Amino acid sequence: MELWNGDEERSNMQQWRVRDVMTTEVITAPEDASVAEIVTVLTDRQITAVPIVDKFDVVLGVVSWTDLRSKLDIAAPDGRRRVGWWRRWVPPAHWPQATAVEVMSGPALTIRADASLPAAARAMYRKGVGRLLVVDGDERLHGIVTRSDLLKVHAQLDAVIRDEVVHRVLHRTLMIPPGKIRATVEDGVVTLSGRTASRTTAVVAARLTEAVAGVTGVVDQLTFDIDDTVAAEPVRPAAARDPLRGWWIGRRPAGQLVTQPSQRRLS
Numbered sequence: 215m216e217l218w219n220g221d222e223e224r225s226n227m228q229q230w231r232v233r234d235v236m237t238t239e240v241i242t243a244p245e246d247a248s249v250a251e252i253v254t255v256l257t258d259r260q261i262t263a264v265p266i267v268d269k270f271d272v273v274l275g276v277v278s279w280t281d282l283r284s285k286l287d288i289a290a291p292d293g294r295r296r297v298g299w300w301r302r303w304v305p306p307a308h309w310p311q312a313t314a315v316e317v318m319s320g321p322a323l324t325i326r327a328d329a330s331l332p333a334a335a336r337a338m339y340r341k342g343v344g345r346l347l348v349v350d351g352d353e354r355l356h357g358i359v360t361r362s363d364l365l366k367v368h369a370q371l372d373a374v375i376r377d378e379v380v381h382r383v384l385h386r387t388l389m390i391p392p393g394k395i396r397a398t399v400e401d402g403v404v405t406l407s408g409r410t411a412s413r414t415t416a417v418v419a420a421r422l423t424e425a426v427a428g429v430t431g432v433v434d435q436l437t438f439d440i441d442d443t444v445a446a447e448p449v450r451p452a453a454a455r456d457p458l459r460g461w462w463i464g465r466r467p468a469g470q471l472v473t474q475p476s477q478r479r480l481s
Contacts, residue, residue, distance in 0.1 A: 229330075230330065230331045230367050230370075231327065231328050231329065231330060231331070232325055232326070232327050232328070232329045232330075232331065232334050232346075232348055232359050233327035233328065233348070233357075234331075234367070234370075235331070235359060235363040235364065235366045235367060236327065236348050236356075236357035236358060236359040236363060237357055237358050237359070237360075237363065238356065238357040240265060240347075240355060240357060240358045241255065241259055241261060241264055241265075242264060242265045242266070242267045242271075242355065243255060243264045243265070243266055243267075243277065243314055244266070244267065244268075244269075244314070245266055245267070245268050245274055245313070245314055245315050246313055246314070246315070247266070247313065247314045248311065248312070248313060248314075249282065249311070249312045249313070249314075249317060252264060252277050252282075252314055252317075253282070256279065262278055262279055263276050263277065263278035263279070263345070264276070264277055264278075265322060265347055265355060265358075266314045266315065266318045267355055270354065271354045271355050272352065272353050272354055272355075273322045273324060273347055273349055273353055273354070273355050274315065274318065274320060274322070275314075275315075275318035275319055275320030275321065275322050276318060276319050276320070276322045276323075276347075277314055277317055277318045277319070278319070281317050281318060281319050282317060285317045322347050323337070323341055323343055323345075323346050323347065324346060324347045324348070324349045324353070325337060325346045325347070325348055325349075325359065326348070326349065326350070326351075327348050327350070327356060327357070331364055331367060334346060334359055334364060335361075335364055338361060344360055344361050345358055345359065345360045345361070346358070346359050368401065368402070371402065371428045372399040372400065372401070372402065373399075374428070375399045375402065375404065375426055375427075375428050375429060376397055376398070376399045376404075378426050378427075379397045379399075379404055379406075379423050379426055380397050383419065383422045383423055383426065384397070384419060387422060388415060388418065388419055388422070390410065390415070390419070394408050394409065394410065395407070395408035395409075395410065395419065395436065396408050397423075401430065402428055402429055402430035402431070403429075403430055403431040403432070403433065404423050404426075404429055404431070404432050404433070405432075405433040405435060406419060406420060406423060406432065406433070406434055406435060406436050407435040407436065408436060408437075409436070409437045409438065409439065410436060410437075410438045410439070411438065411439050411440065412438055412439065412440050412441075412442045413438045413440070413441045413442055413443050414442050414443060415438070416434070416436040416437070416438045417443075419436065420432050420434045420436065
C-alpha cells in the first residue's frame, strides 16, 4: 500500500507562478506615441491604462486615464475646462500635442514571471493597484497579471484536488476500485458519495480527503456495508455446576463418574 504524503502534495500544489495565469497578449504604445493616439487606444480597447515600451519592448512606464486627467490641462472646444471623467470623451483633435513619455507614470510596477501568486497579490495590495506588468531580467515586457488572473487558480485547483482525491487517496492509498466512490469538487469543497465495504474505510477516506492541500471542506455522503467500529459481544464463560439446583450445567468435569443406584439381587 502506498502511503499518501500530504506534505509533498501540499508543496506541489503551492508552486503556482505568475506565468501560469498571466496574459501574454498585452496592448502597448511606443514611447513617441501622441496623447491623441493613446486616447484612441484606451477608448477603442476599453482599457484603463496602456504600457509604454521602447523599440526593444523594455517597459518605460504606463499611461492611464488618471495620468491624462492629472497631468494635462484639457479644454473643451467652447473654452470651458473638462473635469473628471468628462475629459475622456474629448475628441483626439483637441488633446495637446504631447507624447507618451511626457505624460506616463514611471517606473512601472512590474513582477517576474517566476514569482509566486501570493507575492503578486501582496505587491498589488501594497501598491493599491489591480495589475502588474510581467517582465524578464532585462525589463522586457512578457505579459500582464491582474487581480482577476489570480482567481484563475481556484478553478484549476478544483481539478487538481479531484485528481489527488480520486487517484492517490482512494485508488492508491485505500485501494478502492474505480467507480465505488465518486468525488466532486467545487470551490475547494469535496463531496464524497458511494459505498464502501466497512465504516472504517469510509471514515478514513473522508479524513484523508480533508488533508489534501486546497480542500476547504468535505461533504461525506458515504455509506458502508458493515459497521466494523461496533465492538463484538463478549464470549460467555463455560457454565459451571450449580450446587443449589442439583444438576450439571455444561460440560461434565473430566474424570467425574456417575454413581448408579444399587440394585438388590433376588434370591
